[in-house]
Amino acid sequence: MDAAKSLFACALLFGLSAAAAAQAIAVRGQTVYPVTGAPIENGVIVVRDGKIAAIGPAGSVSIPDGVEVLEAAVVTPGLIDARSVVGLAGYLNQPDDQDQIEHSESIQPELRAIDAYNAREPLVAWLRSFGVTTIHTGHAPGEIISGQTMITKTAGDTVAESVIVPLAMVAATLGEGAVVQEPNGRKSPGNRSKAVAMLRGELVDARTYSEKLSAPVDDDDKGPPARDLRMDALAAVLKGDVPLLVTVHRHNDIVTALRLQEEFGFRLIIDGAAEAYLVLGELKAADVPVLLHASMARAFGERENMAFTTPAKLADAGIPFAFQSGFEAYVPKTRVVLFEAAVAVQHGLSFERALAGITIEAAKILGVDDRVGSLEVGKDGDLALYDGDPFEYTSHAIGTVIDGVRVSDLTR
Amino acid sequence: MYENVLAVNQTTPYIARLAFVAILALVTLATRAETIAFTGATMMPVTEAPIENGTLVIRDDRILAVGPSDSVRIPRGAKTVDVSGAVIVPGLVDSHSHIGEVAGGDESAPLAPEARVLDSINVRDAGFKRARAGGITTANLMAGSGLLMSGQTIYVKLREGNTIESLAYRTDDGRIAGGMKMANGTNSRGEPPFPGTRAKSAALVRQQFVAAEEYRDKIQRANGDPKKMPDRNLGLEALVEVLEGDRVVHHHTHRHDDIVTVLRLREEFGYRVVLHHVSEAERVAQEISAAEVPVSLILVDSPGGKLEAMNLNFESPPVLEQAGVDVGFHTDDYITDSRLFLRMGAIAVRTGMSRQKALEGLTMAGARMLGLEERIGSLEEGKDADFIVLSGDPFSVYTRVLETWVEGRNVFDLDDPEDREVSDGAYGVLTPSSVAHEFHGYGEGH
Numbered sequence: 001m002d003a004a005k006s007l008f009a010c011a012l013l014f015g016l017s018a019a020a021a022a023q024a025i026a027v028r029g030q031t032v033y034p035v036t037g038a039p040i041e042n043g044v045i046v047v048r049d050g051k052i053a054a055i056g057p058a059g060s061v062s063i064p065d066g067v068e069v070l071e072a073a074v075v076t077p078g079l080i081d082a083r084s085v086v087g088l089a090g091y092l093n094q095p096d097d098q099d100q101i102e103h104s105e106s107i108q109p110e111l112r113a114i115d116a117y118n119a120r121e122p123l124v125a126w127l128r129s130f131g132v133t134t135i136h137t138g139h140a141p142g143e144i145i146s147g148q149t150m151i152t153k154t155a156g157d158t159v160a161e162s163v164i165v166p167l168a169m170v171a172a173t174l175g176e177g178a179v180v181q182e183p184n185g186r187k188s189p190g191n192r193s194k195a196v197a198m199l200r201g202e203l204v205d206a207r208t209y210s211e212k213l214s215a216p217v218d219d220d221d222k223g224p225p226a227r228d229l230r231m232d233a234l235a236a237v238l239k240g241d242v243p244l245l246v247t248v249h250r251h252n253d254i255v256t257a258l259r260l261q262e263e264f265g266f267r268l269i270i271d272g273a274a275e276a277y278l279v280l281g282e283l284k285a286a287d288v289p290v291l292l293h294a295s296m297a298r299a300f301g302e303r304e305n306m307a308f309t310t311p312a313k314l315a316d317a318g319i320p321f322a323f324q325s326g327f328e329a330y331v332p333k334t335r336v337v338l339f340e341a342a343v344a345v346q347h348g349l350s351f352e353r354a355l356a357g358i359t360i361e362a363a364k365i366l367g368v369d370d371r372v373g374s375l376e377v378g379k380d381g382d383l384a385l386y387d388g389d390p391f392e393y394t395s396h397a398i399g400t401v402i403d404g405v406r407v408s409d410l411t412r
Numbered sequence: 413m414y415e416n417v418l419a420v421n422q423t424t425p426y427i428a429r430l431a432f433v434a435i436l437a438l439v440t441l442a443t444r445a446e447t448i449a450f451t452g453a454t455m456m457p458v459t460e461a462p463i464e465n466g467t468l469v470i471r472d473d474r475i476l477a478v479g480p481s482d483s484v485r486i487p488r489g490a491k492t493v494d495v496s497g498a499v500i501v502p503g504l505v506d507s508h509s510h511i512g513e514v515a516g517g518d519e520s521a522p523l524a525p526e527a528r529v530l531d532s533i534n535v536r537d538a539g540f541k542r543a544r545a546g547g548i549t550t551a552n553l554m555a556g557s558g559l560l561m562s563g564q565t566i567y568v569k570l571r572e573g574n575t576i577e578s579l580a581y582r583t584d585d586g587r588i589a590g591g592m593k594m595a596n597g598t599n600s601r602g603e604p605p606f607p608g609t610r611a612k613s614a615a616l617v618r619q620q621f622v623a624a625e626e627y628r629d630k631i632q633r634a635n636g637d638p639k640k641m642p643d644r645n646l647g648l649e650a651l652v653e654v655l656e657g658d659r660v661v662h663h664h665t666h667r668h669d670d671i672v673t674v675l676r677l678r679e680e681f682g683y684r685v686v687l688h689h690v691s692e693a694e695r696v697a698q699e700i701s702a703a704e705v706p707v708s709l710i711l712v713d714s715p716g717g718k719l720e721a722m723n724l725n726f727e728s729p730p731v732l733e734q735a736g737v738d739v740g741f742h743t744d745d746y747i748t749d750s751r752l753f754l755r756m757g758a759i760a761v762r763t764g765m766s767r768q769k770a771l772e773g774l775t776m777a778g779a780r781m782l783g784l785e786e787r788i789g790s791l792e793e794g795k796d797a798d799f800i801v802l803s804g805d806p807f808s809v810y811t812r813v814l815e816t817w818v819e820g821r822n823v824f825d826l827d828d829p830e831d832r833e834v835s836d837g838a839y840g841v842l843t844p845s846s847v848a849h850e851f852h853g854y855g856e857g858h
Binding site: 093123300331333394396412 | 712749751
């Protein structure tokens with residue numbers, strides 16, 4: 001089935017299922033991985049009104065009469081892609097479907113992801129068909145601050161329907177990725193140091209802005225500063241309300257990000273981190289989580305030293321990390337976190353940690369673990385169904401449930 | 413030893429070349445006469461059913477025997493290696509790769525049949541190491557698809573060698589073996605002199621082949637008379653080889669109508685062609701089957717990235733198999749990493765292709781596409797001792813390539829710390845690399 005047809009089929013399915021959403025749905029799995037608890041053999045999950053109402057061994061969970069029951073060899077929580085540009089980046093890769101990066105200025109934290117997200121993008125449906133139910137998507141690496149990110153479910157016809165966190169993080173880039181490219185009509189930043197100086201200057205300005213906003217108004221004062229969207233976004237970062245997601249790959253750039261975090265005290269999340277294995281101690285000491293580059297990302301430029309074994313090393317060091325599909329400028333236009341985690345398993349990461357890296361660990365780093373990332377009573381009814389070991393190349397995704405609604409029945 | 417293999421100039425008289433090969437063979441015999449038996453593994457010869465508890469015997473650079481352990485006689489004096497629990501399959505054949513800092517024609521013209529990829533290759537490029545770590549023992553190295561005809565490709569054996577000549581396969585008459593890279597669709601379009609439309613693309617290609625036919629006919633009419641011979645033309649010379657069936661066209665094509673255009677031009681000029689990438693192959697599987705043209709597929713993890721790949725899906729492998737098409741696979745490295753080439757066959761199984769056909773696609777089918785099926789692609793007596801030792805099922809994510817052997821020599825060993833770093837990735841081990849140069853920018857690959 002081609003992408004357009006599958007999108008239509010999914011939309012149709014979603015429409016039909018939505019009518020039944022008020023009802024419950026049950027899923028029976030030969031093995032159910034709650035992720036936050038031990039695997040359950042012959043397990044049952046009941047989802048009611050979009051939330052998990054019950055989970056346990058078949059004998060202990062009763063399935064209400066008349067409820068649709070889905071069956072699978074393996075059931076996991078709906079997968080989470082911890083860093084993507086899908087929905088802003090479209091699959092056609094033509095100028096008019098590439099909204100993930102804007103090169104007119106180096107620092108634009110006021111650019112909101114929700115204003116560019118296309119919920120009907122075929123790549124969203126593609127990810128959904130592999131069991132991905134939540135994506136952290138938004139502005140791509142490629143400018144010092146390229147814009148904001150958001151967290152969304154992969155079902156829904158509009159961003160308003162699908163989004164769960166409209167402003168998740170502010171996306172920054174350091175290293176060569178921040179250096180201005182020739183066609184962009186600017187000359188600066190021309191190197192690493194200049195990029196960092198520009199970012200520090202902007203954060204200092206934002207601090208001043210915040211202080212002025214919160215200062216008591218007296219007669220001599222000119223009053224609060226005029227509202228500035230850019231400063232508002234950075235003030236939220238400095239206040240700790242919104243993490244700064246910093247894309248860096250080289251070991252020295254990772255350390256630079258840690259240095260800035262120490263100077264300004266924002267909540268730092270490292271993105272990419274191809275050379276993380278060289279600075280494990282520093283990352284651990286700084287207690288900073290990592291959204292690791294796709295395992296199968298291409299090893300060139302700043303990623304030339306990337307290793308398939310980095311996930312296992314991060315796990316051994318006790319550094320929080322999750323998997324991402326990342327940003328692709330060409331083919332494939334998106335990657336699938338299920339496959340990225342699988343390659344990490346091939347290179348020494350445990351099955352359990354790999355599954356956590358695309359479920360609960362991702363949810364924790366994204367701050368949405370109260371809703372998604374594990375199969376627990378009260379959490380969103382987001383499930384991924386497989387006909388075998390999810391990481392095995394030759395297994396298939398056979399169904400996806402979001403908020404208690406079956407949104408994919410493709411075999412893929 | 414491979415370092416001693418000197419360049420054989422294409423103009424060297426045949427007898428001299430023969431003598432050279434004979435001397436080389438004597439040197440080989442004098443310095444190596446080793447027989448090794450690998451016992452206890454599951455052997456997957458490809459040309460026959462898998463053999464549980466099999467034995468593979470190699471002598472020097474060739475396979476001496478393969479079969480069930482209880483029926484294969486191990487020669488006296490052979491070194492025996494117990495590989496129980498492992499799986500041995502033929503060395504993988506990558507029918508389309510860009511490792512080695514490849515280049516062909518440039519932006520000055522859309523057709524460059526005279527350009528040879530061999531003149532650009534850096535054999536120290538880390539891509540060769542990655543390929544060996546992925547179990548690839550033979551590859552077709554090609555320039556990108558930014559031109560309608562980007563030049564002559566080269567078939568290489570992934571020996572450890574100092575020069576591209578020492579890696580090159582040779583034809584029976586001693587020429588360096590390779591094909592002709594062509595492309596249609598969107599990658600090869602551009603501002604003049606590049607074509608702006610598909611029709612213009614086809615017209616330029618037809619004009620070029622018409623010129624090659626006339627050149628060939630002039631040579632035939634000259635009948636050996638130097639005064640009647642046309643002036644030598646390097647590009648047309650290569651295209652005459654294409655017309656004569658001595659040089660296979662490796663054709664980048666994605667969209668169903670572009671695929672059919674390739675078949676139409678092939679029928680007009682009668683050359684041999686392999687279709688590469690072929691995102692929409694399932695839409696024209698019957699046409700491909702009727703033309704008896706082989707397909708080298710790439711399976712990437714999502715559709716799109718460019719217009720001609722927007723309908724890429726996971727449907728083609730089983731559809732082509734059912735249509736009786738000869739199906740192979742390629743890495744298109746850098747598009748997919750050579751170290752993960754087995755995954756391509758596994759994903760084909762995921763889409764519904766049979767395991768046997770998928771394994772054949774990684775080995776024997778590729779060998780046929782390069783015209784090397786007599787030498788490589790299967791575990792058979794007399795074939796090159798190119799094989800890989802796997803920790804398990806070739807199509808399982810839990811399997812690793814443990815060893816890669818080329819012509820009876822171990823060229824990758826996961827137990828060797830340096831080789832392991834290549835397989836896993838580590839600081840500084842994968843440079844220099846053509847991937848690091850981004851291979852002509854993003855637009856011209858795949």
